[in-house]
Amino acid sequence: MKRLILLFTFFIGINAFSQTDEEVIKSIYDTSLSNGKSYEWLDHLSRQIGARLSGSLNAERAVQWTKEELENLGLDKVWLQPVMVPKWVRGTKEYAYIETSSGETIEVNICALGSSVATPALGVKAKVIEVHSLDELNTLGRENIEGKIVFFNRPMKATLMNTFNSYSGAVDQRGSGAKEASKFGAVGVIVRSMNLRLDDYPHTGNMNYGNTPLNQRIPAAAISTNHAELLSSMLKLDSTVEFYFKQNCKQYNDVLSHNVIGEITGSEFPDEYIVVGGHLDSWDLGDGSHDDGAGCTQSMDVLRLLKLSGIKPKRSIRVVLFMNEENGLRGGRKYAEIAKQKGEKHIFALESDSGGFTPRGFSFDCSNEEFNQVLNWKPLFEPYLVHSFVQGGSGADIGPLKDGNVVLAGLRPDTQRYFDHHHAANDTFEYVNKRELELGAAAMTALVYLYDKYGVK
Amino acid sequence: MKRLILLFTFFIGINAFSQTDEEVIKSIYDTSLSNGKSYEWLDHLSRQIGARLSGSLNAERAVQWTKEELENLGLDKVWLQPVMVPKWVRGTKEYAYIETSSGETIEVNICALGSSVATPALGVKAKVIEVHSLDELNTLGRENIEGKIVFFNRPMKATLMNTFNSYSGAVDQRGSGAKEASKFGAVGVIVRSMNLRLDDYPHTGNMNYGNTPLNQRIPAAAISTNHAELLSSMLKLDSTVEFYFKQNCKQYNDVLSHNVIGEITGSEFPDEYIVVGGHLDSWDLGDGSHDDGAGCTQSMDVLRLLKLSGIKPKRSIRVVLFMNEENGLRGGRKYAEIAKQKGEKHIFALESDSGGFTPRGFSFDCSNEEFNQVLNWKPLFEPYLVHSFVQGGSGADIGPLKDGNVVLAGLRPDTQRYFDHHHAANDTFEYVNKRELELGAAAMTALVYLYDKYGVK
Numbered sequence: 001m002k003r004l005i006l007l008f009t010f011f012i013g014i015n016a017f018s019q020t021d022e023e024v025i026k027s028i029y030d031t032s033l034s035n036g037k038s039y040e041w042l043d044h045l046s047r048q049i050g051a052r053l054s055g056s057l058n059a060e061r062a063v064q065w066t067k068e069e070l071e072n073l074g075l076d077k078v079w080l081q082p083v084m085v086p087k088w089v090r091g092t093k094e095y096a097y098i099e100t101s102s103g104e105t106i107e108v109n110i111c112a113l114g115s116s117v118a119t120p121a122l123g124v125k126a127k128v129i130e131v132h133s134l135d136e137l138n139t140l141g142r143e144n145i146e147g148k149i150v151f152f153n154r155p156m157k158a159t160l161m162n163t164f165n166s167y168s169g170a171v172d173q174r175g176s177g178a179k180e181a182s183k184f185g186a187v188g189v190i191v192r193s194m195n196l197r198l199d200d201y202p203h204t205g206n207m208n209y210g211n212t213p214l215n216q217r218i219p220a221a222a223i224s225t226n227h228a229e230l231l232s233s234m235l236k237l238d239s240t241v242e243f244y245f246k247q248n249c250k251q252y253n254d255v256l257s258h259n260v261i262g263e264i265t266g267s268e269f270p271d272e273y274i275v276v277g278g279h280l281d282s283w284d285l286g287d288g289s290h291d292d293g294a295g296c297t298q299s300m301d302v303l304r305l306l307k308l309s310g311i312k313p314k315r316s317i318r319v320v321l322f323m324n325e326e327n328g329l330r331g332g333r334k335y336a337e338i339a340k341q342k343g344e345k346h347i348f349a350l351e352s353d354s355g356g357f358t359p360r361g362f363s364f365d366c367s368n369e370e371f372n373q374v375l376n377w378k379p380l381f382e383p384y385l386v387h388s389f390v391q392g393g394s395g396a397d398i399g400p401l402k403d404g405n406v407v408l409a410g411l412r413p414d415t416q417r418y419f420d421h422h423h424a425a426n427d428t429f430e431y432v433n434k435r436e437l438e439l440g441a442a443a444m445t446a447l448v449y450l451y452d453k454y455g456v457k
Numbered sequence: 458m459k460r461l462i463l464l465f466t467f468f469i470g471i472n473a474f475s476q477t478d479e480e481v482i483k484s485i486y487d488t489s490l491s492n493g494k495s496y497e498w499l500d501h502l503s504r505q506i507g508a509r510l511s512g513s514l515n516a517e518r519a520v521q522w523t524k525e526e527l528e529n530l531g532l533d534k535v536w537l538q539p540v541m542v543p544k545w546v547r548g549t550k551e552y553a554y555i556e557t558s559s560g561e562t563i564e565v566n567i568c569a570l571g572s573s574v575a576t577p578a579l580g581v582k583a584k585v586i587e588v589h590s591l592d593e594l595n596t597l598g599r600e601n602i603e604g605k606i607v608f609f610n611r612p613m614k615a616t617l618m619n620t621f622n623s624y625s626g627a628v629d630q631r632g633s634g635a636k637e638a639s640k641f642g643a644v645g646v647i648v649r650s651m652n653l654r655l656d657d658y659p660h661t662g663n664m665n666y667g668n669t670p671l672n673q674r675i676p677a678a679a680i681s682t683n684h685a686e687l688l689s690s691m692l693k694l695d696s697t698v699e700f701y702f703k704q705n706c707k708q709y710n711d712v713l714s715h716n717v718i719g720e721i722t723g724s725e726f727p728d729e730y731i732v733v734g735g736h737l738d739s740w741d742l743g744d745g746s747h748d749d750g751a752g753c754t755q756s757m758d759v760l761r762l763l764k765l766s767g768i769k770p771k772r773s774i775r776v777v778l779f780m781n782e783e784n785g786l787r788g789g790r791k792y793a794e795i796a797k798q799k800g801e802k803h804i805f806a807l808e809s810d811s812g813g814f815t816p817r818g819f820s821f822d823c824s825n826e827e828f829n830q831v832l833n834w835k836p837l838f839e840p841y842l843v844h845s846f847v848q849g850g851s852g853a854d855i856g857p858l859k860d861g862n863v864v865l866a867g868l869r870p871d872t873q874r875y876f877d878h879h880h881a882a883n884d885t886f887e888y889v890n891k892r893e894l895e896l897g898a899a900a901m902t903a904l905v906y907l908y909d910k911y912g913v914k
Contacts, residue, residue: 158490358871360842387842387845416890435874436873
């Protein structure tokens with residue numbers, strides 16, 4: 001019944017938006033599709049700069065280049081916000097094989113997980129115990145685990161529509177597998193890649209040791225889904241097969257980096273802020289095109305598209321390219337910390353960090369009343385096949401802004417292809433479609449336009 | 458207001474579908490995503506068989522193989538329906554270059570358009586006149602066209618959301634360009650590829666000469682969008698540049714081919730037919746994965762998914778793999794002709810021929826009353842992000858079934874990437890995503906299930 005009332009609100013409360021809004025949004029879409037810059041920027045960021053792991057030279061090149069590009073847009077302010085970030089380095093390429101009881105070796109594709117320690121210099125070789133959950137470790141106990149490599153092999157669930165839910169349901173193995181396995185004396189951890197597809201790419205991503213003492217930390221790596229299947233099959237035939245791997249990744253001291261911020265200052269309410277952003281750092285295996293070069297260049301284009309569409313924002317609109325989402329979230333925390341220090345009133349923040357695919361909707365982290373406001377705008381997005389407005393998460397980098405007043409939102413692109421590429425060597429520019437990227441930038445610009453015009457009711 | 462009434466219908470007329478339907482559809486989706494066969498079939502069709510132009514050996518291999526696969530499903534009947542089809546052969550690879558007034562030559566990527574005649578054996582070389590519409594030919598007249606190659610260079614419109622509309626708005630140049638240009642004495646036609654992206658692939662597709670006498674037919678080819686831009690730029694600098702091209706394609710006499718048909722005979726109303734299908738033929742440059750191997754293997758899986766979900770159809774469900782959509786539509790016409798001869802009552806036909814991308818909705822060619830019926834089912838599809846139910850076209854192959862009684866429908870996948878691949882050498886298996894394909898098969902199965910259960914009201 002509640003739904004019915006909402007529908008009435010739409011038919012009766014027709015002044016929730018105006019005819020002009022339809023025209024402005026049409027103009028935004030037309031401009032993005034015929035004169036967008038997100039794709040050209042992404043081409044440079046991905047293919048001229050490349051992977052941008054926090055603390056790397058490339059991350060700093062990306063900071064400098066995006067700052068220059070924002071300056072070229074003629075915004076009211078562009079600046080760098082200093083933030084100390086972790087610096088983890090993969091080192092030379094990992095090497096791994098399965099060794100049968102007869103001594104035959106089969107090389108397999110692995111990559112160290114972010115924040116993992118190295119193996120001993122000559123690698124580690126041990127028998128393997130396959131498990132499917134963290135709970136299973138407790139059941140197996142020290143007698144079955146000590147001295148072994150724990151192989152976490154629970155696949156992402158194929159039957160969920162939103163693949164981010166499949167990810168959430170499996171990623172505990174990657175995040176906490178090593179921490180938990182070390183409690184039972186495991187010597188290493190191999191985790192099935194977070195990938196719904198069977199292929200040869202290992203997918204990295206962050207893990208953490210929690211309070212595990214330094215000398216008890218064990219190395220952790222991801223294995224490609226094809227090789228996870230292979231290892232599992234071999235273990236079924238012969239539980240004595242051994243696994244060898246070698247990685248020499250290293251955690252260094254924190255280093256200085258920056259969030260990149262550009263602003264159009266509001267004409268009526270300059271002290272009310274709207275943020276649109278993505279994260280500028282990426283993992284180091286691909287070029288970080290979908291995660292999250294796409295979100296960065298879309299966010300940059302939001303301010304450009306507003307200008308090109310002749311919109312003079314009432315409120316201050318900021319693009320923020322956050323540093324270090326992948327292995328620390330330091331940029332997101334720093335931005336929120338400074339905003340709080342300065343007493344800046346943020347009314348709306350939107351993040352694009354789910355890939356550059358066709359936009360399907362937005363998710364909103366806000367009150368029911370605030371959600372009703374955006375539901376009234378939904379018909380404005382339907383001509384552009386942006387159908388799905390839901391309450392839920394927003395984006396990791398803007399999360400720290402949450403204070404009970406700001407509306408947080410995330411762009412929700414189509415998710416079916418995302419985990420084919422996520423954190424892997426094939427997260428590269430060629431898998432981004434120009435129009436899909438531009439449609440995302442347009443949808444984001446339209447939503448920012450509406451929040452700027454009407455504020456949060 | 459009409460919309461409001463419909464919404465009331467949904468809330469009051471809650472028995473338009475049952476709780477069970479939700480469960481059955483969930484089961485169909487789960488089965489498709491965890492145990493679908495469309496992708497495995499498409500792998501074989503694309504990579505073991507390959508391109509399947511009507512009249513080619515590969516088209517016959519595809520006929521035989523799909524027949525065997527349908528037989529393996531244990532359907533009630535599987536048969537081949539004979540149909541005579543045109544046989545056009547590309548011959549050796551085309552060759553083309555632009556020649557500047559100083560004699561410099563720049564090779565460019567072209568491909569003969571389907572049904573085109575060859576050039577003279579040594580090729581044709583002439584000055585070029587660039588035009589942007591068929592109307593412009595009349596304005597230019599014989600004095601500007603005679604003896605020249607007409608270069609049609611109107612791009613597909615970037616600002617439309619549905620790229621099939623961009624296609625419809627540009628494809629007259631390909632279909633009728635040669636026929637119209639020959640009236641003014643042109644010696645050949647070069648058409649900008651039907652592609653929204655700037656890249657190096659020429660895109661073929663059918664053209665026709667209408668009543669043009671045989672000896673007045675001029676050769677027609679598509680040029681890649683990058684080279685269309687190049688040619689246009691060069692013409693702006695120097696209108697005397699010449700264009701050379703050579704192609705030795707040939708139209709042979711019609712040959713015998715087949716539609717492939719499989720049937721589950723209905724348990725209650727065996728004389729009422731529901732058809733689900735795609736077209737088995739493809740162009741010859743890629744392997745026809747999106748156009749329309751995807752639609753074929755999705756349609757095959759509809760019958761398999763019904764069986765696996767334990768559904769015993771009341772009505773007779775047929776999968777039809779139509780031959781010769783691309784350059785003749787003979788298969789679609791033959792199927793409808795035989796159905797009419799036999800007095801078969803078709804109540805619903807669904808085609809998938811818009812690529813194997815994420816399904817966004819369906820379009821329906823039916824009466825308003827019939828459309829209201831399917832609108833009642835729309836909530837069943839929303840959990841699967843199939844949001845867009847519209848009245849419009851259905852599919853070329855099922856079009857001939859139209860008789861005022863049958864409801865015709867087309868699966869509407871996301872269109873943004875489709876014309877990057879359509880009719881080009883990069884319409885290949887690697888660009889099809891397994892989950893997206895399976896989601897399409899599931900959506901189709903769900904719709905067939907509902908029409909089988911409830912019939913057409």
